[in-house]
Amino acid sequence: MRKILIVDDSTTMRRMVTASLRNLRDVIxxxxxxxxxxxxxxxxxxxxxxxxxxxxxxxxxxxxxRFVRSQQVNHNLPIVVLTTRNDAASRSAAKEAGxxxxxxxxxxxxELLNAAGNLLEAKS
Amino acid sequence: MNTGPGNLFTGFLEDFYAEGEEHLASARRNLLxxxxxxxxxxxxxxxxxxxxSFHSLKGLSAMVGVNEVTLxxxxxxxxxxxxxTIRSNVEPAAIEALMDGVHAMEEVIAARRKGLAPPDIxxxxxxxxxxxxxxxxEIPTDTVSTPAGTAWHFSFVPSxxxxxxxxxxxxxxxxxxxxxxxxxxxxxxxxxxIAFDFxxxxxxxxxxxxxxxxxxxTLKPAExxxxxSAAAEAPATAPSNFVRVEMQxxxxxxxxxxxxVISRAHFDETIRSLENRLAHGDFRTxxxxxxxxxxxxxxxxxxxxxxxxxxxxxxxxxxxxVVRGLERDTNKHVRLEIKGQDTEIDKxxxxxxxxxxxxxxxxxxxxxxxxxxxxTISARTAGERVIVEVQDNGRGIDLERVTAKARSAGxxxxxxxxxxAGVLEVICAPGFSTREGADLTSGRGVGMAxxxxxxQELGGSIELETAAGEGTKFxxxxxxxxxxxxxxxxxxxxxxxxxxxSEVREILAVEALAMRRLEKTNLIPYRGGVLPVIHVSEFLKxxxxxxxxxxxxxxxxxxxxxxxxxxxxxxxxxxxxxxxREIVVRPISDPQLxxxxxxxxxxxxxxKPVLIVDAEVVARLAGQQKEAFR
Amino acid sequence: xxxxxxxxxxxxLFQIAGTTFAVHSQSVDRIEMIEHVTPLPNAPRFIxxxxxxxxxxxxxxxxxxxxxxERIPPTNRTRLLVIGKPDRMVGLIVNxxxxxxxxxxxxxxxxxxxLSGLSGEYLQGTVTVGERxxxxxxxxxxxxxSQGMEEIRGGA
Numbered sequence: 001m002r003k004i005l006i007v008d009d010s011t012t013m014r015r016m017v018t019a020s021l022r023n024l025r026d027v028i029x030x031x032x033x034x035x036x037x038x039x040x041x042x043x044x045x046x047x048x049x050x051x052x053x054x055x056x057x058x059x060x061x062x063x064x065x066r067f068v069r070s071q072q073v074n075h076n077l078p079i080v081v082l083t084t085r086n087d088a089a090s091r092s093a094a095k096e097a098g099x100x101x102x103x104x105x106x107x108x109x110x111e112l113l114n115a116a117g118n119l120l121e122a123k124s
Numbered sequence: 125m126n127t128g129p130g131n132l133f134t135g136f137l138e139d140f141y142a143e144g145e146e147h148l149a150s151a152r153r154n155l156l157x158x159x160x161x162x163x164x165x166x167x168x169x170x171x172x173x174x175x176x177s178f179h180s181l182k183g184l185s186a187m188v189g190v191n192e193v194t195l196x197x198x199x200x201x202x203x204x205x206x207x208x209t210i211r212s213n214v215e216p217a218a219i220e221a222l223m224d225g226v227h228a229m230e231e232v233i234a235a236r237r238k239g240l241a242p243p244d245i246x247x248x249x250x251x252x253x254x255x256x257x258x259x260x261x262e263i264p265t266d267t268v269s270t271p272a273g274t275a276w277h278f279s280f281v282p283s284x285x286x287x288x289x290x291x292x293x294x295x296x297x298x299x300x301x302x303x304x305x306x307x308x309x310x311x312x313x314x315x316x317x318i319a320f321d322f323x324x325x326x327x328x329x330x331x332x333x334x335x336x337x338x339x340x341x342t343l344k345p346a347e348x349x350x351x352x353s354a355a356a357e358a359p360a361t362a363p364s365n366f367v368r369v370e371m372q373x374x375x376x377x378x379x380x381x382x383x384x385v386i387s388r389a390h391f392d393e394t395i396r397s398l399e400n401r402l403a404h405g406d407f408r409t410x411x412x413x414x415x416x417x418x419x420x421x422x423x424x425x426x427x428x429x430x431x432x433x434x435x436x437x438x439x440x441x442x443x444x445x446v447v448r449g450l451e452r453d454t455n456k457h458v459r460l461e462i463k464g465q466d467t468e469i470d471k472x473x474x475x476x477x478x479x480x481x482x483x484x485x486x487x488x489x490x491x492x493x494x495x496x497x498x499x500t501i502s503a504r505t506a507g508e509r510v511i512v513e514v515q516d517n518g519r520g521i522d523l524e525r526v527t528a529k530a531r532s533a534g535x536x537x538x539x540x541x542x543x544x545a546g547v548l549e550v551i552c553a554p555g556f557s558t559r560e561g562a563d564l565t566s567g568r569g570v571g572m573a574x575x576x577x578x579x580q581e582l583g584g585s586i587e588l589e590t591a592a593g594e595g596t597k598f599x600x601x602x603x604x605x606x607x608x609x610x611x612x613x614x615x616x617x618x619x620x621x622x623x624x625x626s627e628v629r630e631i632l633a634v635e636a637l638a639m640r641r642l643e644k645t646n647l648i649p650y651r652g653g654v655l656p657v658i659h660v661s662e663f664l665k666x667x668x669x670x671x672x673x674x675x676x677x678x679x680x681x682x683x684x685x686x687x688x689x690x691x692x693x694x695x696x697x698x699x700x701x702x703x704x705r706e707i708v709v710r711p712i713s714d715p716q717l718x719x720x721x722x723x724x725x726x727x728x729x730x731x732k733p734v735l736i737v738d739a740e741v742v743a744r745l746a747g748q749q750k751e752a753f754r
Numbered sequence: 755x756x757x758x759x760x761x762x763x764x765x766x767l768f769q770i771a772g773t774t775f776a777v778h779s780q781s782v783d784r785i786e787m788i789e790h791v792t793p794l795p796n797a798p799r800f801i802x803x804x805x806x807x808x809x810x811x812x813x814x815x816x817x818x819x820x821x822x823x824e825r826i827p828p829t830n831r832t833r834l835l836v837i838g839k840p841d842r843m844v845g846l847i848v849n850x851x852x853x854x855x856x857x858x859x860x861x862x863x864x865x866x867x868x869l870s871g872l873s874g875e876y877l878q879g880t881v882t883v884g885e886r887x888x889x890x891x892x893x894x895x896x897x898x899x900s901q902g903m904e905e906i907r908g909g910a
Contacts, residue, residue, distance in 0.1 A: 010180050011368070012139040016187055019136075036320060039311050040282045040293045043318045055179050058297075058309060067311050071318070084183045106186035109133070509809075585808040603809055619793065664795035712804060713812040713843035716899040719796050725804055725811040732790040733806040 002048035002120055005030050007038040007064070008082070009056045013105075017051055017082070020109035021116055035059030039067060047077065049119055051112075054083040054094070062097045069098035078119035082107060133187050137236075138370065140188045144233055147177040151226050152441060158219055174222075175204050181229070192232045192245045196225045196252060203256040220448070221255040224248050227445045273304060273327035278343045280320045286340045293320055296341055300324050303336050369431075371471065375608070377428050381421075382609045382709060383626055386738060388414075388421055389723055393741055429470060429604065436503045436512070437465035439478045443485050443501060450489040456496065458489050463502035469510050473582050473602055477512070480575040484514040484598050487572075492518035492596050508604050509584075515597040521547055521590040530556060548588040552576040577729040582606070583708050607709040611726070611736065612685070615699040617661045620734050622707055622726055623685065627739045629693065630686040631701055636679060648684065648695065657684055657695035660737075663721070663746040687743045694743040709736060720745055763858055766835065767888065768851035771823050775848075776857060776881065776890045783838035785851055788814070788828060798899065805834065805845060812836065814845040820896060821876065837897060844897045855888075857881055862890055 004027050008014050014031045021027070030047070032038035035056050042050070050068070054061030061081065068074045081099040083090070094102050101115055154170040154177070178201040185193035200222055228248040235242045280296045300306055304326025312319045326333065337343065395410050402410070440462050447460045481501070488499045493516055500515045523542050530536045535553045542550050550556060551572045579586050584602035611622040612631070632650070639657070640647050647654040684695040707726040710733075721742045725733040765776040766785070791803040791814050800819040804811050814834060819825055831850040836843065862879040878890045 009176075010143060010184060012136060012143045012184055013180075013187070015139060016133055016136055019133075034294070036293045036297070036309065036311065039318060040320070044282060044284055044287055055176060057176060059311075067313075071313055084179060084186075105183040580806075580809070583809045601809060666793050666795050710806075710809070710811045713810050714899070715842055717797070717801070717813050719794060721796065722794070725792070725806070727806050727811075731806055733792040733804050733811050735792060735794065735804070 002027050003030055003045065004028070004116070005032060005038065005041060005047040005050045007032045007035070007050065007056075007061075008053035009033050010053075013053065016109075017112070020107075020112050023113065024117060024120070027120070035061065035064040038064060042068060042074065042077075043071075046073065049116060050077060050079045051116075052079055052081050052099075054081060054085070054090075062093060065094070065097040065099060078122070080112075080115060080119070082112075134189065137188050137190075138372075140184050140190065141233055141237055142368065142370070143184060144181060144193070144229075147181050148226055148230055148233075149438075149441075151177040152223075152445070155219055155223050155226065156444070159216070171204060171208050175201060175208065178204065190232065190236060192242050193229050196229060196245060196249055199249065199252045199256055200225050203252070206256070218255050221251050223445055223448065225252050227449065230442070273325045275307070275323055275325050276303075276333065276343055278322040278324060278337065278341050280322070280341045281314070281317065282320070283317075283340070289339070291338050291340050296320070296338060297322070299336060299338050299341075303328060303333055374428070374432050374471070378432070378606065378608050379610070381425050381428060382607045383624075384421055385425075385607055385709070386609075386624055386626075386723060388418060389738065390741060391417070393720055425607070429606075432470050432472065433468040434471045434474055435465060436467050436469050436474060436510075437462075438474055439481055440465045440501055440503070442478070443481065446482060446485055447489060447499065450486060454490060456489065456493055458493055458496070459498045460485075461498060461500040463500065464504045467503035467505055467510060469503075469602065470604065470606055472606065472608075473584075476578060476582060477600075477602070480578050480600070481512075481514070483572070483575050488514060488516035488518070488596065492516035492520075494519055497595075505604070510602045510604060512600040512602065513597060514600075515595060517595040520592040520594055521588075521596055522592075523547065526550060544590060547590065548586070551588075580727055580731060581708065581729050583710055583727075609707055609709055609736075611705055611707045612701055613703045613705060613728075613734075614683075614685070614701050616737075617664060617666070618699070620702070620728075621698075622705075622734050622736045623739050624723075624736070625704065627687055628685045629688070632684040632686060632695065633681050634684060636682050639682065648682075650686075650693075650695070655684075655686065655693055655695045657682075657697050658743065658746045659697045660742060660746070661697075663742055685739060687739045696739055696743060707734075707736070763856045765855050765857045765890070766851055767853040767855055768817075768833070768835070768848040770818050770821060770849060774886060774888045775817075776855065776888050777835065777846075777893055779854065781837050781839075781893050783836045783843075786834045786836060786845075787830075788832055788834050788847065802847060807834075807836065807845075810843060812843045812845045814847050815897065816847045817896070818847075818849075837893065846896070855883070857888075857890070865889075 004021060004024075006014050006017050006029060008017070011033075014033075018029050018031075021029070027048075030041060030045070032041050035058050038050070038052070041047075052061050052065060056064075061083070065079060065081070068077070068079070078100045079098065080101045080103060081094045082103050082105060083094075084105045086104045091102050100119065103112065103115070151174055154174045157170050178197045182194055182197035182201060185191070185197065203218070203222075225248055228243070228245050232242040232245065278296075278300060280293060282293060286292070297306065297309065300322055304324045306322055306324050308321070308323040310321055312321055328336075333343065391414060395407075395414055398410070399407055443462070444460055447458055450456075451458050485499060485501065493499070497516055497518045501513065502515075503510060503512045505511075523544070526547060527536070527540075527542045530542055530550050530553075531538050531540070533556055535550055535556050536542065552575070553573065556571065556573065576586055579600055579602070582602060583606065584600060586601075587599045588596070589599070590596040610625040612625050612628055614621050614623055632648075634648050638648055640654075646657045646659075648657055649655075679699075682697050683700050684697055685701075686693055686695050688694050705728070707728070709724050710726060711724045712722075721738050723736045723738050725735050728734055764779040766779050766782055767774055767776050769775070786807060789805065789807075791805050793803040794801055794813065797803075797813075800816050802814045802816045802819075802825075805814050816825060826849070828847075829849065833848055833851045835846040835848060835851060837846060861881050863881070864879050865877040876892055876895050878892045881888045881890060
């Protein structure tokens with residue numbers, strides 16, 4: 001069983017991501033609505049994939065990303081950053097902070113499903 | 125922009141509407157907070173929160189394909205981001221444009237919800253783009269003041285054990301907010317695991333703090349006084365103690381309660397009919413049990429009502445935007461005063477009252493006020509009712525103008541005139557006002573006739589007071605209790621009735637010639653067998669000497685409502701079935717008057733009561749009547 | 755309307771078949787024009803039907819009928835007296851109700867034998883003002899429905 005952690009402060013967005021990934025086999029979903037929440041959940045239960053929104057109230061997604069990467073145990077965790085910003089500067093900042101993949105909203109569910117599937121396979 | 129999410133996300137439209145409304149409400153609040161004339165403390169986080177609201181709206185709307193919102197949110201977000209970068213505040217003209225944008229988004233969502241074409245947003249979009257293009261003059265923001273008190277450091281190390289007890293970082297943060305103002309919150313890596321550090325400023329003593337913090341949190345005073353480096357902690361996006369419920373689920377609850385109300389009435393009838401067949405003691409016991417159930421059902425209904433109650437502020441606050449828009453359109457200066465916005469009322473009523481309220485406020489500004497004035501909207505509870513008032517201090521209704529308009533519209537005779545007592549009737553008469561074209565601020569030209577019928581359908585009423593030179597006041601009385609049913613509308617003896625849809629299994633139209641008589645029973649062919657049918661009109665005895673409703677005229681086809689389950693089904697013959705509607709059940713106000721077979725009455729928008737017939741009871745009693753005369 | 759008169763002893767006067775009746779104003783919530791009466795089947799004889807007023811559905815009792823007179827078609831002087839008690843609301847259909855009069859308790863004489871046809875149980879007494887004889891109504895009895903209900907139960 002592989003756990004996918006979905007981090008976004010919008011309930012609707014979390015549901016839409018979950019709906020897109022429903023067809024993946026052997027996965028369970030966990031949701032976090034804030035950066036601190038996500039960090040805590042990861043520390044208590046390791047995940048196989050994290051989908052991370054950047055725009056969150058308590059801690060900006062990039063800071064969450066950096067912190068998570070700084071933990072030894074999360075060095076290889078596939079992290080997909082999902083955000084509305086589409087400019088080159090944001091992209092490279094995210095990559096530098098440690099994002100495995102950078103996707104923009106609105107996202108194509110097929111693309112997300114595909115990417116998630118590949119990342120999960122690569123890890124196993 | 126829309127990369128084709130396809131059909132997958134259209135199922136999320138309802139979620140989008142619900143969450144979108146929350147974001148728009150938050151945006152409204154923050155925009156109002158930014159107004160220099162608002163007289164409120166500008167929080168540094170208002171712009172931050174606005175950015176987040178528009179950012180979320182942009183993303184969500186793009187996913188579900190509501191592109192008008194996406195376009196506007198994009199421009200608004202970009203603009204605010206620039207403002208934030210330059211560390212400026214938002215100038216009044218820009219606030220206007222942003223408010224227009226929020227209003228336009230609301231209109232788009234409202235239209236989409238009803239399945240109508242969204243209004244044209246090009247002018248709003250243009251003015252937003254112009255605002256963004258104009259550049260930003262630096263306006264100093266209010267400095268965020270240092271929170272008072274001493275700074276304390278708290279650490280929290282999450283663990284599986286604590287999590288099992290319900291203690292996690294979200295809960296810890298909520299508790300710390302009760303202690304004081306959180307000025308910093310950050311995670312830290314430990315040798316094994318992580319910890320969260322919080323810095324909180326508070327004037328509370330160590331002892332007090334000790335009682336507030338949960339298990340797992342350690343504290344120590346800071347070594348040196350820590351200045352508030354960042355703005356006060358932004359509030360969590362959603363309080364943890366709330367559940368978001370779809371309105372549909374609450375409607376379903378009310379519908380189920382409506383059905384229980386009918387069952388209880390059946391139960392009551394059945395008990396009464398047993399009076400002569402039971403020992404007196406047993407009969408009393410049954411009555412007591414029934415009385416208890418009646419009480420419990422009423423409590424249940426109240427409780428569900430409570431869940432559906434929302435503060436009327438929902439629609440009152442929207443009037444601020446409306447008034448602002450009207451001020452510009454009419455070139456007047458109007459101050460809007462709001463009172464009693466915490467008054468709670470059923471969400472369904474609030475939703476349906478938006479358009480009537482819009483219309484009354486628009487009337488007040490457009491017709492009531494000349495150049496300058498005050499419009500007051502207020503709400504208060506009075507027993508089982510809520511009283512909403514819309515008042516202006518303008519010139520009052522011009523009776524001569526109304527008379528002239530009424531004459532030319534044919535509402536009154538050419539020799540008649542309108543006085544204060546009759547003016548409400550006249551302006552609510554169909555045909556008095558013409559439909560105006562839709563635009564963003566007109567409330568779609570809803571005439572007073574529709575305002576009144578909307579209010580009456582909700583079980584409420586409207587009154588009007590006006591005096592020349594003093595102003596005009598609309599008083600709307602609304603009920604707190606609503607029971608809603610799906611009903612079939614039928615005609616019987618020439619009169620309209622409503623029948624709860626849940627009681628009717630099928631509706632048949634049969635050739636009259638197909639009806640056969642066997643002894644004293646009428647039968648029609650039904651599903652390979654026969655169905656006994658009863659003329660409901662035989663059971664309904666209207667008072668003699670009264671304006672007699674037409675007796676049943678023999679018709680070539682008969683319309684039958686099939687009541688009851690397999691084997692025990694019965695058909696009720698009615699004149700015809702004219703439609704199907706959701707109705708509000710109004711009980712007859714006199715409990716001493718109990719008519720078997722009549723549950724109550726409803727009103728379909730024309731002020732005439734329509735009786736609600738309990739078909740199952742009628743079927744049973746009519747059957748018994750036949751037995752009695754055998 | 756009632757404001758300027760001392761409510762405690764004010765009565766509303768109305769006419770039925772040429773006779774003047776009085777009802778204590780405190781029991782009367784308001785006086786309305788009759789809009790539309792929906793006939794109520796299987797109801798006591800003297801109930802014309804129900805009306806919709808201020809969001810409530812109230813039964814309309816025809817007082818002419820209640821007092822044993824023949825019904826007459828409504829005119830534009832016909833009025834509905836809305837009686838509001840804590841647990842029930844009832845409407846009374848009367849022909850014209852426009853007068854108010856202060857009647858002190860000691861002015862009311864007990865109903866005598868001489869009143870023909872009218873059931874003594876509905877009357878509190880009579881008041882003589884100049885040439886006029888006014889019959890003061892016992893509202894509770896008039897609007898009591900349980901007897902009426904017995905009538906129809908017997909039939910069904």
